[in-house]
Structure formats: structure tokens, C-alpha cells
Amino acid sequence: MIHPPPTATTEPERPWLRSRHLPALVIGATLGVFALGILAVTLHLRREIREDIAKREGEILHSVAMMLQAEEDRTLLDEPSVQLNVLLKTSRLKGVVAARLFDAQGRFVSAFPAYVSDGALAARDLAGLQQLQTIARPREFASHVGLSEQPGAEKVPFDLYEIIVPLHAQGDRKLLGIAQFILDGRGLATELRGIDRSLANQAVSVFLIGGAVMVIALRWAFGRLQRAQAQLARRSRSLLEANRELALASKTSAVGALAAHLLHELKSQLFGIQALLAGRRTSEADKAEPAWRTAADSAQRMQALIAQLLGVIRNEQGAANSYEVSLNELADLVTTQVMPLARACDVSFTAEVKSPGTVSSRAANLVGIILGHLAQNAIQATPRKKAVRLTLLGEPHGVRCEVRDEGRGFSEELRPLLFKPCLSTKEGGSGLGLALCKQLAGHLDAELELEQSTANGCVFSLTLPENLAGDVSAESDLPQSSDTESFAKPG
Structure with missing residues (x-):
């Protein structure tokens, strides 16, 4: 029992992987993530810069307060009046609102100006101030620092900074008091807006340059990926095609084995029929010679066809060694096949080799079947006493074969349908002969066509490619085959 080869399996297809929009989507998503990363870094830098600027202002006020304290009596620095004096002097600096x-x-203890409400320090701020740390931070609303607008007074600026400075003696870690300053933040806001613009410009520049590099890199990567995917798809198709060919070869091998068995059985039966006809023709030669001779010729022709088919099967299965066959031998083979039919139809058949040439033995069997069938059709279509001629011509680029008859030709309507199966112009014909010949010619990469069709006859031509033709000059050196019915030598 012949088992078919295992079928090739492929992974499930993922159409979204082959989508032409996938590269754009991936590039867009990558640029989006890149932009979010740049935005997060920019916002972080912006926050750190604002904190550094606020600390800078705090350090300035702290240094000024320490300088003013140095001017006071060191023994009185813990007095509230002295500390208030330091506070008032420091508050005269430009930008101090309260x-x-x-x-x-x-x-x-006290506040300046008078409309500033009493305040309190947060426990967290107090803990840092006791460690002599300066606190500086922006305040969005005036109410957050206890400022209230007075009638007729100038409106409190919207941008405010709160700076809390520890008061202590120079070189002493003891906390003596705490001064809280509220600064007009309009100057700082202008400076920060300039910094924000600079950060924005730098972020956009980084995004454009980095994005361009990423787009180029991703496009290159997707190009390579698509080429690799296309190559993989081609190899997958080749693998599937090879798998189908293996399956077909397995089925063909099984059918060939069965066909060979049937042909051997038919050949054995034909030997018996042929022996019976030979004996009967000898005993009753004067009584029924024409009929028995026709039957014997038909049996001989069937036996020759079976032998030829067996030779083709052996060649296709690799049992026969390939060798060169001359065009003269090929003409003799076709003549042997069709001569009994030509005598029965009273038609003259001639085979002519106009120039020497050779074909391989593997191709010669199939060519013999094609030419034999064309010659039989030509003989059946030719009236009595007319002629059918087979011409073989070796050319530099192949071999050309012509079968010419003197029949009535084909009508214009039938010519395009000649090689279609199940269409016959003969009574009782199956319409498969020319279709099979066309398929056999295609198997050889040869061209079979109706070259001419008139009321005076038809010409069918079979052109074999160069790879099936041998060296023309070597024809005289070819060994002659002893089997005239087939070119397949027994294995």
C-alpha cells in the first residue's frame, strides 16, 4: 500500500502582520511614546528649575538678614525689637510685599504692613527652620499667605513667592527667630517664562531630530522585515508546491504500477489472440483471408501500442537508461504502428527524414505516441488512394515533425476546439486523442498545433525544444535498437 507523503503545515496566517498600515501604526505609537517621554523629562526639569530659583531667592534674603544682624549688638539679637528692626530693613529690598x-x-510676633493678618507656621516648616534651613516656594493666591486687598490700595500681585528665613547669630546654630517674606513674583515669572520657552524649544528640537532618526531606523527595519517576510512566503509557497508535487508523484506511481499490471495482462491475452488468428489464417487462407488479416493486423497494432506504453512507464520510473534515438528509428517506429491501418484504409503512408537528428529515448517514446496518433487520425481522414506523409527535420534548435494528409480539413468553427477533450469529428470517436496528444506535448515542453487546414488537407506540426534533441553529428554513431516497438530497453 502506498502512503501519500505528509502534507506541509504552515503557521496560522496573521493578516494584521501583512497589513500595509502596520508600519505607520508602529511608527506613530513609537513617536507618541517618545513625545510623552520628552514631555515628562521637560516637566521634571521645569519643576527643578523653579525650585532652584526659589532657593536662590531664599539664599539671597537669608544672606541679607545675616548681614543686617551683624550690624546689631550681638547680646541683643534675641530681643524681638532688634529682630523686628532687622525684618524692616530686609523688607525694604525690591520685591518684598509683606x-x-x-x-x-x-x-x-509682628507683621508688616499693617493689613497683613496674623499667621502660623506649619509643623513641618518649623522642624526644618530649627535646623537652620531656608524655605522658599511659590504661592498661587494671596490668601494663601494671609494677604487681603485694601480699598484704594494697589492690587496684590497674582504671582507670589514665600520665603522663610531662620534668624541666628553668625557662627551660632541657635535659632533666635523666624522671618517670613512675601515677594512679588512678577520678575521671577518673566524669567521663568523665558526658561519655559527655552525648554519647549529644546524639547521640540530633540523630538524632531530624535523622531526623524527613529522613523528612518524603523522604516529600514520594516523594509528588511517585509523583504524577509516576502522571502518566507515564497519559500512557503515553494514548499507547498513541492508537497503537492510529491503527493502527485505518489499518486502517479500508484496509478503507473496499476496501469503496468493491466497492460501486462492485456499483452498476455493479445499473444493468445494473435496465435489463434495466425493458426486460423493458415487453415482457412483461401476462405477468409482479408478479414483475418485485418484482425491480425489490429491485434499486432494493439500489441505494439501496449509495448510502447510499457516502455514509457519504465522510462518515467527510471528503470531505463537514457540514450539517443535517431530520427530514422523514430520514423520506423511510427511506420510500424500505422502501416496496418494504412493498408486497411487503402491509403499510402510514407515517412521521410529530411535532415539527420536525434532525440533522447525518454522523449522518443512520447513523441512516437503523439506522431502515431496524428498519423492514424490523418489516415482515417484521408480518402482511399490518397497519401499521408510524415516528415522529420533536425534543426539547430530542436526537431520539427509534420504530419500531412489529403483529407477535407476542419471547418473554421472546429479549429479553436480541436484540442478540447470530448470533441470528435469521427463517428464513434471519444474526442480524447488530440487532447491527450496536447497534454503529452506540454509534458515535453513541445509545441503541437494545427499549422494548415484547407479543403485539400491538413498539416499538424510538433516542434521539440533543444533540450530534447541530441547532437546531429552523432547520429551515425548511435547503436541501433533491436526493439522496433519501443525505445525502452528492459531493465
């Missing part, structure tokens, strides 16, 4: 004074424990 100030408060707290003692070392964080209790409110």
Missing part, C-alpha cells in the same frame, strides 16, 4: 516675624518656637 513680612512676618515669629519667635524661635514659631509663635507670631
Whole structure:
């Protein structure tokens, strides 16, 4: 029992992987993530820069307060009046809107100007101030720092900075008091807007340059991926095609084995029929010679056809060694096949080799079948006493074969349908002969066509390609085959 070869399996197709929009989607998503990363870094830098600027302002006020304290009596620095004097002097600096004074424990002492409300320090801020740390931070609303607008007074600026400075003696870590300053942030806001513009420009530049590099890299990567995918698809198709060919070869091998068995059985039966006809023709030669001779010729022709088919099967299965066959031998083979039919139809058949040439033995069997069938059709279509001629011509680029008859030709309507199966112009014909000949010619990469069709006859031509033709000059050196019915030598 012959088992078919295993079928090739492929992974499930993923249409979205082959979508032409996939590269654009991936590039867009990558650029989006890149932009979000740049935005996050920019916002982080912006926040750190604002904190550094606020600390800078705090350090400036702290240094000024320390300088003013140095001018006071060192023994009186813990007095609230002295600390208030330092506070008032410091508040004269440009940009100070309001100030408060707290003692070392964080209790409110005094404020300037008068409309500034009492305040309190947060426990977290007080803990840092006791470590002599300066606190600086922006405030969005005036109410957050206890400022209220007075009638007729100038409106409190929207941008405010709160700076809390620890008061202590130079070189002493003891906290003496706490000064809280509220600064007009309009100057700082202008500076920060300039910094924001610079950060935005740098972020856009980084995005454009980095994005361009990423787009180029991704397009290159997708190009390579698509080429690799196309190559993989081609190899997958080749694998599937090879798998189908293997399956077909397996089926063909099984059918060939069965066909060979049937042909051997038919050949054995024909030997018996041929022996019976030979004996009967000898005993009753004067009584029924024409009929028995026709039957014997038909049996001989069938036996020759079976032998030829067996030779083709052996060649296709690789049992026969390939060798060169001359065009003269090919003409003799066709003549042997069709001569009994020509005598029965009273038609003259001649085979002529106009120039020497050779074909391989593997091709010669199939060519013999094609030419034999064309010659039989020509003989059946030719009236009595007319002629059918087979011409073989070796050419530099192949071999050309012509079968010419003197029949009535084909009508214009039938010519395009000649090689279609199940269409016959003969009574009782199956319409498969020319279709099979066309398929056999295609198997050889040869061209079979109706070259001419008139009321005086038809010409069928079979042109073999160069790879099936041998060296023309070597024809005289070819060994002659002893089997005239087939070119397949027994294995």
C-alpha cells in the first residue's frame, strides 16, 4: 500500500502582520511614546528649575538678614525689637510685599504692613527652620499667605513667592527667630517664562531630530522585515508546491504500477489472440483471408501500442537508461504502428527524414505516441488512394515533425476546439486523442498545433525544444535498437 507523503503545515496566517498600515501604526505609537517621554523629562526639569530659583531667592534674603544682624549688638539679637528692626530693613529690598516675624518656637510676633493678618507656621516648616534651613516656594493666591486687598490700595500681585528665613547669630546654630517674606513674583515669572520657552524649544528640537532618526531606523527595519517576510512566503509557497508535487508523484506511481499490471495482462491475452488468428489464417487462407488479416493486423497494432506504453512507464520510473534515438528509428517506429491501418484504409503512408537528428529515448517514446496518433487520425481522414506523409527535420534548435494528409480539413468553427477533450469529428470517436496528444506535448515542453487546414488537407506540426534533441553529428554513431516497438530497453 502506498502512503501519500505528509502534507506541509504552515503557521496560522496573521493578516494584521501583512497589513500595509502596520508600519505607520508602529511608527506613530513609537513617536507618541517618545513625545510623552520628552514631555515628562521637560516637566521634571521645569519643576527643578523653579525650585532652584526659589532657593536662590531664599539664599539671597537669608544672606541679607545675616548681614543686617551683624550690624546689631550681638547680646541683643534675641530681643524681638532688634529682630523686628532687622525684618524692616530686609523688607525694604525690591520685591518684598509683606513680612512676618515669629519667635524661635514659631509663635507670631509682628507683621508688616499693617493689613497683613496674623499667621502660623506649619509643623513641618518649623522642624526644618530649627535646623537652620531656608524655605522658599511659590504661592498661587494671596490668601494663601494671609494677604487681603485694601480699598484704594494697589492690587496684590497674582504671582507670589514665600520665603522663610531662620534668624541666628553668625557662627551660632541657635535659632533666635523666624522671618517670613512675601515677594512679588512678577520678575521671577518673566524669567521663568523665558526658561519655559527655552525648554519647549529644546524639547521640540530633540523630538524632531530624535523622531526623524527613529522613523528612518524603523522604516529600514520594516523594509528588511517585509523583504524577509516576502522571502518566507515564497519559500512557503515553494514548499507547498513541492508537497503537492510529491503527493502527485505518489499518486502517479500508484496509478503507473496499476496501469503496468493491466497492460501486462492485456499483452498476455493479445499473444493468445494473435496465435489463434495466425493458426486460423493458415487453415482457412483461401476462405477468409482479408478479414483475418485485418484482425491480425489490429491485434499486432494493439500489441505494439501496449509495448510502447510499457516502455514509457519504465522510462518515467527510471528503470531505463537514457540514450539517443535517431530520427530514422523514430520514423520506423511510427511506420510500424500505422502501416496496418494504412493498408486497411487503402491509403499510402510514407515517412521521410529530411535532415539527420536525434532525440533522447525518454522523449522518443512520447513523441512516437503523439506522431502515431496524428498519423492514424490523418489516415482515417484521408480518402482511399490518397497519401499521408510524415516528415522529420533536425534543426539547430530542436526537431520539427509534420504530419500531412489529403483529407477535407476542419471547418473554421472546429479549429479553436480541436484540442478540447470530448470533441470528435469521427463517428464513434471519444474526442480524447488530440487532447491527450496536447497534454503529452506540454509534458515535453513541445509545441503541437494545427499549422494548415484547407479543403485539400491538413498539416499538424510538433516542434521539440533543444533540450530534447541530441547532437546531429552523432547520429551515425548511435547503436541501433533491436526493439522496433519501443525505445525502452528492459531493465
